[in-house]
Amino acid sequence: MSSPPPDPDPMNSDQIREDLCEVGRRVFQHGWVASNDGNFSVRLGSNEFLVTPTGVSKGFMKPEMMVRVDIEGNSIDGKGQVSSEWKMHRISYQKREDIGAIVHTHCPHATAFSVAGLALDQAVLPEQIYTLGAIPLAPYGQPGTHDLYQGMLPYIEKSNAFLLKNHGVVTYGKDLWEAFFSHEALEHAARIQILARQVGKVETLKREQVDALHRARTEAGLDPHWIDCRCDDDD
Template identity: 35%
Template sequence: VSENEVVCTPTLISKGFMKPEDLCTVDMEGKQTSGRRKRTSEVLLHLAIMKERPEVKSVVHCHPPHATAFGIAREPIPQCILPEVEVFLGEVPIARYDTPGSKNFADTILPFVKKSNVIVLANHGTVSWGETVERAYWWTEVLDAYCRMLILAKSIGRVNYFSQSEAQELLELKAQWGINDPRAEMQNCDICANDVFRESWKSVGVEQKAFLPPHYACSVNGNGKPPGPTSSNGTAPDQEALIQAITDRVMEALKK
Protein backbone atom coordinates (compact mmCIF):
# COMPACT_ATOMS: atom_id res chain seq x y z
CA VAL A 1 0.00 0.00 0.00
CA SER A 2 3.09 2.22 0.28
CA GLU A 3 6.88 2.03 0.02
CA ASN A 4 7.14 0.95 3.66
CA GLU A 5 3.87 -0.83 4.29
CA VAL A 6 2.27 -4.02 2.97
CA VAL A 7 -1.03 -5.82 3.44
CA CYS A 8 -0.84 -9.37 4.79
CA THR A 9 -3.17 -12.12 5.91
CA PRO A 10 -3.57 -12.90 9.63
CA THR A 11 -2.45 -16.05 11.39
CA LEU A 12 -4.72 -18.91 12.50
CA ILE A 13 -7.58 -18.33 10.10
CA SER A 14 -8.93 -20.27 7.14
CA LYS A 15 -8.11 -18.17 4.09
CA GLY A 16 -11.34 -19.30 2.42
CA PHE A 17 -13.43 -17.67 5.14
CA MET A 18 -11.51 -14.42 5.56
CA LYS A 19 -13.27 -11.08 5.39
CA PRO A 20 -11.68 -7.79 4.24
CA GLU A 21 -11.58 -6.54 7.82
CA ASP A 22 -9.44 -9.54 8.80
CA LEU A 23 -6.51 -8.25 6.76
CA CYS A 24 -3.73 -6.37 8.51
CA THR A 25 -0.75 -4.23 7.53
CA VAL A 26 2.91 -4.39 8.54
CA ASP A 27 5.95 -2.25 7.86
CA MET A 28 8.98 -3.59 5.98
CA GLU A 29 10.52 -4.83 9.24
CA GLY A 30 7.45 -6.91 10.10
CA LYS A 31 5.94 -4.65 12.76
CA GLN A 32 2.13 -4.69 12.58
CA THR A 33 0.67 -1.25 11.88
CA SER A 34 -3.05 -2.02 11.64
CA GLY A 35 -5.64 -4.80 11.86
CA ARG A 36 -7.70 -6.49 14.55
CA ARG A 37 -6.06 -9.88 14.03
CA LYS A 38 -2.41 -10.79 14.54
CA ARG A 39 -0.35 -10.78 11.35
CA THR A 40 0.98 -14.04 9.92
CA SER A 41 3.97 -15.41 11.78
CA GLU A 42 5.82 -15.94 8.50
CA VAL A 43 5.66 -12.38 7.24
CA LEU A 44 9.46 -12.06 7.42
CA LEU A 45 9.68 -14.57 4.56
CA HIS A 46 7.48 -12.35 2.38
CA LEU A 47 9.40 -9.21 3.30
CA ALA A 48 12.79 -10.82 2.60
CA ILE A 49 11.67 -11.46 -0.98
CA MET A 50 10.32 -7.94 -1.43
CA LYS A 51 13.58 -6.45 -0.17
CA GLU A 52 15.63 -8.53 -2.59
CA ARG A 53 13.26 -7.96 -5.52
CA PRO A 54 11.82 -4.41 -5.31
CA GLU A 55 9.68 -5.03 -8.40
CA VAL A 56 7.76 -7.76 -6.55
CA LYS A 57 4.40 -6.55 -5.24
CA SER A 58 2.91 -9.83 -4.03
CA VAL A 59 4.19 -12.98 -2.30
CA VAL A 60 2.21 -16.19 -1.80
CA HIS A 61 3.28 -18.76 0.80
CA CYS A 62 1.24 -21.93 1.15
CA HIS A 63 1.47 -25.71 1.50
CA PRO A 64 0.34 -27.30 -1.80
CA PRO A 65 0.44 -31.08 -1.22
CA HIS A 66 2.19 -32.31 -4.37
CA ALA A 67 4.97 -29.71 -4.46
CA THR A 68 5.42 -30.00 -0.71
CA ALA A 69 5.85 -33.76 -1.13
CA PHE A 70 9.01 -33.07 -3.15
CA GLY A 71 10.25 -30.84 -0.34
CA ILE A 72 9.60 -33.57 2.22
CA ALA A 73 11.38 -36.16 0.07
CA ARG A 74 14.15 -33.63 -0.74
CA GLU A 75 13.76 -34.75 -4.36
CA PRO A 76 14.70 -32.13 -6.99
CA ILE A 77 11.84 -31.38 -9.36
CA PRO A 78 12.88 -32.80 -12.75
CA GLN A 79 13.16 -30.72 -15.91
CA CYS A 80 12.72 -31.40 -19.63
CA ILE A 81 9.30 -33.01 -19.27
CA LEU A 82 6.54 -30.41 -19.73
CA PRO A 83 6.83 -27.37 -22.09
CA GLU A 84 4.86 -25.01 -19.83
CA VAL A 85 7.17 -25.75 -16.93
CA GLU A 86 10.33 -25.41 -19.03
CA VAL A 87 9.31 -22.03 -20.40
CA PHE A 88 7.65 -20.40 -17.40
CA LEU A 89 9.13 -22.05 -14.32
CA GLY A 90 12.56 -23.33 -15.27
CA GLU A 91 14.48 -25.02 -12.47
CA VAL A 92 12.82 -24.84 -9.06
CA PRO A 93 15.19 -24.76 -6.04
CA ILE A 94 14.60 -26.40 -2.67
CA ALA A 95 15.54 -24.19 0.29
CA ARG A 96 16.91 -25.73 3.48
CA TYR A 97 14.63 -26.28 6.45
CA ASP A 98 14.52 -23.88 9.39
CA THR A 99 11.99 -23.11 12.10
CA PRO A 100 9.00 -21.33 10.48
CA GLY A 101 8.57 -17.69 11.43
CA SER A 102 12.18 -17.04 12.38
CA LYS A 103 14.65 -14.66 10.74
CA ASN A 104 16.80 -17.68 9.86
CA PHE A 105 13.79 -19.20 8.11
CA ALA A 106 13.34 -16.07 6.00
CA ASP A 107 17.03 -16.14 5.08
CA THR A 108 16.81 -19.66 3.61
CA ILE A 109 15.41 -18.32 0.34
CA LEU A 110 18.05 -15.62 -0.23
CA PRO A 111 20.42 -17.75 -2.37
CA PHE A 112 17.62 -18.41 -4.88
CA VAL A 113 15.28 -15.44 -4.90
CA LYS A 114 16.95 -13.64 -7.83
CA LYS A 115 17.11 -16.77 -10.00
CA SER A 116 13.56 -18.05 -9.66
CA ASN A 117 9.95 -17.01 -9.04
CA VAL A 118 9.00 -20.01 -6.91
CA ILE A 119 10.84 -22.00 -4.24
CA VAL A 120 10.05 -25.26 -2.48
CA LEU A 121 10.70 -25.02 1.26
CA ALA A 122 12.10 -28.28 2.63
CA ASN A 123 9.62 -30.10 4.90
CA HIS A 124 7.31 -27.09 4.84
CA GLY A 125 5.65 -25.77 1.67
CA THR A 126 6.28 -23.31 -1.15
CA VAL A 127 6.67 -19.60 -1.72
CA SER A 128 6.18 -17.71 -4.99
CA TRP A 129 6.05 -14.06 -5.99
CA GLY A 130 5.18 -11.66 -8.79
CA GLU A 131 3.92 -8.24 -9.82
CA THR A 132 0.35 -9.09 -8.76
CA VAL A 133 -1.40 -11.51 -6.41
CA GLU A 134 -2.71 -13.45 -9.42
CA ARG A 135 0.76 -13.81 -10.92
CA ALA A 136 2.31 -14.88 -7.62
CA TYR A 137 -0.41 -17.47 -7.12
CA TRP A 138 -0.07 -18.69 -10.72
CA TRP A 139 3.52 -19.82 -10.17
CA THR A 140 2.39 -21.98 -7.27
CA GLU A 141 -0.54 -23.33 -9.26
CA VAL A 142 1.68 -24.35 -12.19
CA LEU A 143 4.24 -25.93 -9.86
CA ASP A 144 1.79 -28.02 -7.85
CA ALA A 145 -0.07 -29.19 -10.96
CA TYR A 146 3.25 -30.27 -12.47
CA CYS A 147 4.30 -32.12 -9.32
CA ARG A 148 0.98 -33.93 -9.32
CA MET A 149 1.50 -35.01 -12.94
CA LEU A 150 4.98 -36.29 -12.06
CA ILE A 151 3.68 -38.36 -9.17
CA LEU A 152 0.85 -39.77 -11.31
CA ALA A 153 3.15 -40.59 -14.23
CA LYS A 154 5.63 -42.28 -11.90
CA SER A 155 2.86 -44.36 -10.37
CA ILE A 156 1.84 -45.54 -13.85
CA GLY A 157 5.36 -46.64 -14.62
CA ARG A 158 7.79 -44.12 -16.06
CA VAL A 159 8.50 -40.52 -17.04
CA ASN A 160 9.70 -39.67 -20.55
CA TYR A 161 12.06 -36.73 -21.08
CA PHE A 162 12.56 -34.37 -24.01
CA SER A 163 15.37 -35.09 -26.41
CA GLN A 164 18.41 -32.81 -26.44
CA SER A 165 17.13 -30.87 -29.46
CA GLU A 166 13.62 -30.50 -28.00
CA ALA A 167 15.02 -29.16 -24.72
CA GLN A 168 17.35 -26.76 -26.54
CA GLU A 169 14.48 -25.48 -28.67
CA LEU A 170 12.50 -24.52 -25.57
CA LEU A 171 15.50 -22.64 -24.15
CA GLU A 172 15.77 -20.70 -27.40
CA LEU A 173 12.04 -19.96 -27.28
CA LYS A 174 12.43 -18.55 -23.76
CA ALA A 175 15.24 -16.30 -24.95
CA GLN A 176 13.07 -14.99 -27.80
CA TRP A 177 10.34 -14.12 -25.31
CA GLY A 178 12.80 -12.35 -23.03
CA ILE A 179 12.55 -14.93 -20.25
CA ASN A 180 15.89 -15.51 -18.55
CA ASP A 181 17.10 -19.05 -17.88
CA PRO A 182 20.41 -19.61 -16.05
CA ARG A 183 21.06 -22.69 -18.18
CA ALA A 184 21.53 -20.49 -21.23
CA GLU A 185 24.75 -19.13 -19.66
CA MET A 186 26.15 -22.50 -18.60
CA GLN A 187 28.50 -23.89 -21.23
CA ASN A 188 29.31 -27.24 -19.66
CA CYS A 189 26.12 -28.18 -17.90
CA ASP A 190 23.45 -30.75 -18.55
CA ILE A 191 20.19 -29.11 -19.63
CA CYS A 192 18.01 -31.69 -17.93
CA ALA A 193 20.14 -32.52 -14.89
CA ASN A 194 18.99 -29.79 -12.46
CA ASP A 195 22.49 -28.29 -12.47
CA VAL A 196 21.53 -24.65 -11.74
CA PHE A 197 21.08 -25.12 -7.98
CA ARG A 198 23.08 -28.33 -7.53
CA GLU A 199 25.68 -26.65 -5.30
CA SER A 200 22.99 -26.13 -2.65
CA TRP A 201 21.91 -29.78 -2.54
CA LYS A 202 24.37 -31.02 0.05
CA SER A 203 23.48 -28.40 2.66
CA VAL A 204 19.76 -28.99 2.09
CA GLY A 205 19.94 -32.78 1.88
CA VAL A 206 18.61 -32.90 -1.68
CA GLU A 207 19.31 -36.02 -3.72
CA GLN A 208 17.98 -37.40 -7.01
CA LYS A 209 16.41 -40.79 -6.38
CA ALA A 210 12.91 -41.01 -7.84
CA PHE A 211 13.49 -39.00 -11.03
CA LEU A 212 16.84 -39.65 -12.68
CA PRO A 213 17.33 -37.40 -15.74
CA PRO A 214 18.84 -38.32 -19.09
CA HIS A 215 22.30 -36.91 -19.77
CA TYR A 216 22.43 -34.26 -22.47
CA ALA A 217 25.27 -31.77 -22.59
CA CYS A 218 24.28 -28.14 -22.92
CA SER A 219 25.24 -25.61 -25.51
CA VAL A 220 28.56 -26.88 -26.32
CA ASN A 221 31.15 -26.83 -29.09
CA GLY A 222 30.83 -23.04 -29.02
CA ASN A 223 27.88 -23.01 -31.40
CA GLY A 224 24.93 -23.89 -29.21
CA LYS A 225 24.43 -27.18 -31.01
CA PRO A 226 24.30 -30.53 -29.27
CA PRO A 227 27.41 -32.73 -29.23
CA GLY A 228 27.79 -36.06 -30.95
CA PRO A 229 25.12 -38.72 -30.61
CA THR A 230 24.46 -40.63 -27.42
CA SER A 231 23.01 -44.07 -27.01
CA SER A 232 19.62 -44.87 -25.57
CA ASN A 233 21.13 -45.15 -22.08
CA GLY A 234 22.81 -41.73 -22.31
CA THR A 235 26.44 -42.85 -22.75
CA ALA A 236 28.63 -41.68 -25.62
CA PRO A 237 29.67 -44.26 -28.26
CA ASP A 238 33.36 -44.28 -27.15
CA GLN A 239 32.27 -44.90 -23.58
CA GLU A 240 30.15 -47.81 -24.72
CA ALA A 241 33.11 -49.30 -26.58
CA LEU A 242 35.26 -49.02 -23.47
CA ILE A 243 32.59 -50.60 -21.30
CA GLN A 244 32.19 -53.44 -23.81
CA ALA A 245 35.97 -54.02 -23.94
CA ILE A 246 36.15 -54.24 -20.15
CA THR A 247 33.19 -56.61 -20.08
CA ASP A 248 34.80 -58.85 -22.72
CA ARG A 249 38.03 -59.06 -20.73
CA VAL A 250 36.18 -59.92 -17.53
CA MET A 251 34.23 -62.65 -19.30
CA GLU A 252 37.43 -64.10 -20.78
CA ALA A 253 39.07 -64.13 -17.37
CA LEU A 254 36.10 -65.95 -15.87
CA LYS A 255 36.37 -68.68 -18.50
CA LYS A 256 39.96 -69.52 -17.52
Protein backbone atom coordinates (compact mmCIF):
# COMPACT_ATOMS: atom_id res chain seq x y z
CA MET A 1 0.00 0.00 0.00
CA SER A 2 1.33 3.42 -0.89
CA SER A 3 1.59 6.08 1.79
CA PRO A 4 0.89 9.79 1.32
CA PRO A 5 3.83 12.02 0.36
CA PRO A 6 5.70 13.53 3.31
CA ASP A 7 4.43 16.87 4.59
CA PRO A 8 6.62 19.66 3.13
CA ASP A 9 6.68 21.50 6.42
CA PRO A 10 5.08 19.51 9.25
CA MET A 11 5.62 22.19 11.93
CA ASN A 12 4.02 24.88 9.84
CA SER A 13 1.18 22.60 8.79
CA ASP A 14 0.46 21.68 12.43
CA GLN A 15 0.25 25.35 13.34
CA ILE A 16 -2.09 26.03 10.42
CA ARG A 17 -4.36 23.19 11.54
CA GLU A 18 -4.51 24.78 15.00
CA ASP A 19 -5.16 28.20 13.49
CA LEU A 20 -8.03 26.84 11.36
CA CYS A 21 -9.63 25.47 14.56
CA GLU A 22 -9.10 28.76 16.40
CA VAL A 23 -10.61 30.80 13.55
CA GLY A 24 -13.50 28.29 13.52
CA ARG A 25 -14.14 28.85 17.23
CA ARG A 26 -14.13 32.63 16.77
CA VAL A 27 -16.45 32.49 13.74
CA PHE A 28 -18.82 30.20 15.69
CA GLN A 29 -18.75 32.42 18.80
CA HIS A 30 -19.37 35.54 16.72
CA GLY A 31 -22.49 33.85 15.29
CA TRP A 32 -21.22 34.13 11.73
CA VAL A 33 -22.33 30.56 10.94
CA ALA A 34 -25.25 28.31 11.82
CA SER A 35 -24.96 24.55 12.03
CA ASN A 36 -22.15 23.42 9.68
CA ASP A 37 -22.04 26.55 7.51
CA GLY A 38 -18.86 28.14 6.24
CA ASN A 39 -15.48 26.91 5.05
CA PHE A 40 -11.87 28.11 5.22
CA SER A 41 -8.73 27.09 3.38
CA VAL A 42 -5.00 27.79 3.46
CA ARG A 43 -2.47 27.38 0.64
CA LEU A 44 0.41 25.09 1.71
CA GLY A 45 2.16 24.91 -1.65
CA SER A 46 1.57 25.37 -5.36
CA ASN A 47 -0.83 22.42 -5.53
CA GLU A 48 -1.55 21.70 -1.89
CA PHE A 49 -4.13 23.20 0.44
CA LEU A 50 -5.60 22.60 3.89
CA VAL A 51 -9.39 22.85 3.99
CA THR A 52 -11.97 22.65 6.75
CA PRO A 53 -14.09 19.47 6.61
CA THR A 54 -17.70 19.57 5.47
CA GLY A 55 -20.48 18.50 7.84
CA VAL A 56 -18.72 19.72 10.98
CA SER A 57 -19.61 22.81 13.02
CA LYS A 58 -16.83 25.38 12.76
CA GLY A 59 -16.90 25.66 16.56
CA PHE A 60 -16.03 22.01 17.13
CA MET A 61 -13.27 21.26 14.64
CA LYS A 62 -10.09 19.41 15.65
CA PRO A 63 -6.70 19.76 13.92
CA GLU A 64 -6.77 16.18 12.61
CA MET A 65 -10.12 16.82 10.87
CA MET A 66 -8.58 19.19 8.31
CA VAL A 67 -8.35 17.79 4.80
CA ARG A 68 -5.25 18.21 2.66
CA VAL A 69 -6.23 18.52 -0.99
CA ASP A 70 -4.81 19.34 -4.40
CA ILE A 71 -6.21 22.17 -6.51
CA GLU A 72 -8.95 19.91 -7.89
CA GLY A 73 -10.14 19.13 -4.37
CA ASN A 74 -8.83 15.55 -4.41
CA SER A 75 -7.94 14.46 -0.89
CA ILE A 76 -4.22 13.93 -0.23
CA ASP A 77 -4.85 12.98 3.36
CA GLY A 78 -7.38 13.54 6.10
CA LYS A 79 -10.55 11.65 6.97
CA GLY A 80 -13.02 14.46 6.35
CA GLN A 81 -14.83 15.34 3.13
CA VAL A 82 -14.10 18.59 1.32
CA SER A 83 -16.89 21.11 1.10
CA SER A 84 -18.84 21.33 -2.15
CA GLU A 85 -17.94 25.03 -1.99
CA TRP A 86 -14.27 24.16 -2.66
CA LYS A 87 -14.96 25.25 -6.25
CA MET A 88 -14.98 28.89 -5.22
CA HIS A 89 -11.71 28.45 -3.30
CA ARG A 90 -10.14 26.72 -6.31
CA ILE A 91 -11.05 29.44 -8.80
CA SER A 92 -9.73 32.10 -6.41
CA TYR A 93 -6.36 30.39 -5.92
CA GLN A 94 -6.09 29.77 -9.65
CA LYS A 95 -6.76 33.42 -10.51
CA ARG A 96 -4.54 34.95 -7.82
CA GLU A 97 -1.19 33.54 -6.74
CA ASP A 98 -0.98 36.10 -3.92
CA ILE A 99 -3.93 34.60 -2.05
CA GLY A 100 -2.70 32.49 0.87
CA ALA A 101 -6.01 31.85 2.63
CA ILE A 102 -9.77 32.19 2.17
CA VAL A 103 -12.53 32.57 4.76
CA HIS A 104 -16.18 32.06 3.80
CA THR A 105 -19.04 32.52 6.29
CA HIS A 106 -22.64 33.64 6.37
CA CYS A 107 -21.97 36.50 8.83
CA PRO A 108 -25.42 38.02 9.33
CA HIS A 109 -24.98 41.78 9.01
CA ALA A 110 -22.94 41.67 5.82
CA THR A 111 -25.15 38.87 4.47
CA ALA A 112 -28.18 41.08 5.16
CA PHE A 113 -26.72 43.59 2.69
CA SER A 114 -26.40 40.80 0.12
CA VAL A 115 -30.01 39.72 0.67
CA ALA A 116 -31.14 43.33 0.24
CA GLY A 117 -29.20 43.47 -3.03
CA LEU A 118 -26.78 46.08 -1.70
CA ALA A 119 -23.01 46.24 -2.02
CA LEU A 120 -21.10 47.62 0.98
CA ASP A 121 -19.72 50.39 -1.16
CA GLN A 122 -20.66 53.68 0.48
CA ALA A 123 -17.71 55.72 1.75
CA VAL A 124 -18.79 55.68 5.37
CA LEU A 125 -15.99 54.44 7.61
CA PRO A 126 -12.36 55.47 7.04
CA GLU A 127 -11.07 52.14 8.35
CA GLN A 128 -13.06 50.21 5.74
CA ILE A 129 -12.11 52.64 2.95
CA TYR A 130 -8.41 52.47 3.87
CA THR A 131 -8.13 48.69 4.28
CA LEU A 132 -10.80 46.97 2.18
CA GLY A 133 -12.35 49.65 -0.02
CA ALA A 134 -15.81 49.08 -1.46
CA ILE A 135 -17.14 45.55 -0.96
CA PRO A 136 -18.85 44.49 -4.21
CA LEU A 137 -21.89 42.22 -4.47
CA ALA A 138 -21.45 39.14 -6.66
CA PRO A 139 -24.63 37.83 -8.33
CA TYR A 140 -26.32 34.74 -6.91
CA GLY A 141 -25.07 31.29 -7.81
CA GLN A 142 -26.43 28.07 -6.37
CA PRO A 143 -24.11 26.75 -3.61
CA GLY A 144 -22.32 23.55 -4.53
CA THR A 145 -22.60 24.17 -8.28
CA HIS A 146 -20.36 25.86 -10.83
CA ASP A 147 -22.83 28.76 -10.83
CA LEU A 148 -21.65 29.66 -7.34
CA TYR A 149 -18.36 31.10 -8.55
CA GLN A 150 -19.48 32.43 -11.94
CA GLY A 151 -20.75 35.60 -10.27
CA MET A 152 -17.47 36.00 -8.38
CA LEU A 153 -15.31 36.05 -11.50
CA PRO A 154 -15.42 39.82 -12.17
CA TYR A 155 -14.32 40.59 -8.60
CA ILE A 156 -11.64 38.02 -7.78
CA GLU A 157 -8.86 40.10 -9.34
CA LYS A 158 -10.18 43.45 -8.10
CA SER A 159 -10.96 42.98 -4.43
CA ASN A 160 -9.97 40.97 -1.35
CA ALA A 161 -13.56 40.76 -0.12
CA PHE A 162 -17.01 40.44 -1.59
CA LEU A 163 -20.60 39.63 -0.77
CA LEU A 164 -22.33 36.67 -2.42
CA LYS A 165 -25.93 37.55 -3.26
CA ASN A 166 -28.42 35.86 -0.89
CA HIS A 167 -25.62 33.73 0.53
CA GLY A 168 -22.67 35.12 2.49
CA VAL A 169 -19.20 36.64 2.42
CA VAL A 170 -15.76 35.70 1.09
CA THR A 171 -12.48 37.31 2.17
CA TYR A 172 -8.94 36.69 0.98
CA GLY A 173 -5.68 37.16 2.86
CA LYS A 174 -1.96 36.55 2.57
CA ASP A 175 -2.56 34.20 5.48
CA LEU A 176 -5.51 32.87 7.46
CA TRP A 177 -5.45 35.60 10.09
CA GLU A 178 -5.47 38.38 7.51
CA ALA A 179 -8.50 36.78 5.81
CA PHE A 180 -10.20 36.43 9.21
CA PHE A 181 -9.54 40.03 10.28
CA SER A 182 -10.84 41.33 6.95
CA HIS A 183 -13.99 39.32 7.59
CA GLU A 184 -14.26 40.86 11.06
CA ALA A 185 -13.76 44.40 9.70
CA LEU A 186 -16.33 43.86 6.96
CA GLU A 187 -18.98 42.44 9.30
CA HIS A 188 -18.34 45.27 11.77
CA ALA A 189 -18.75 47.89 9.04
CA ALA A 190 -22.01 46.26 7.90
CA ARG A 191 -23.35 46.23 11.45
CA ILE A 192 -22.58 49.92 11.97
CA GLN A 193 -24.29 50.84 8.71
CA ILE A 194 -27.42 48.88 9.66
CA LEU A 195 -27.48 50.63 13.06
CA ALA A 196 -26.95 54.01 11.38
CA ARG A 197 -29.90 53.38 9.07
CA GLN A 198 -32.04 52.71 12.15
CA VAL A 199 -31.11 55.94 13.93
CA GLY A 200 -30.98 58.28 10.95
CA LYS A 201 -29.53 58.96 7.55
CA VAL A 202 -26.25 57.43 6.40
CA GLU A 203 -23.87 60.24 5.42
CA THR A 204 -20.72 59.44 3.49
CA LEU A 205 -17.35 61.16 3.64
CA LYS A 206 -16.64 63.74 0.95
CA ARG A 207 -14.87 62.75 -2.28
CA GLU A 208 -11.71 64.67 -1.31
CA GLN A 209 -11.61 62.86 2.03
CA VAL A 210 -11.88 59.47 0.33
CA ASP A 211 -9.20 60.43 -2.20
CA ALA A 212 -6.89 61.37 0.70
CA LEU A 213 -7.41 57.92 2.24
CA HIS A 214 -6.69 56.32 -1.13
CA ARG A 215 -3.44 58.28 -1.44
CA ALA A 216 -2.45 57.31 2.10
CA ARG A 217 -3.00 53.60 1.49
CA THR A 218 -1.08 53.78 -1.80
CA GLU A 219 1.84 55.55 -0.09
CA ALA A 220 1.76 52.93 2.68
CA GLY A 221 2.10 50.20 0.04
CA LEU A 222 -1.13 48.42 0.93
CA ASP A 223 -2.53 45.63 -1.21
CA PRO A 224 -3.61 47.09 -4.60
CA HIS A 225 -6.75 44.91 -4.86
CA TRP A 226 -9.07 47.74 -3.94
CA ILE A 227 -12.30 49.25 -5.31
CA ASP A 228 -13.24 52.89 -4.79
CA CYS A 229 -16.24 53.73 -2.58
CA ARG A 230 -19.28 55.89 -3.43
CA CYS A 231 -19.62 59.39 -1.96
CA ASP A 232 -22.75 61.52 -1.66
CA ASP A 233 -21.01 64.30 -3.58
CA ASP A 234 -19.96 62.11 -6.53
CA ASP A 235 -21.52 63.24 -9.80
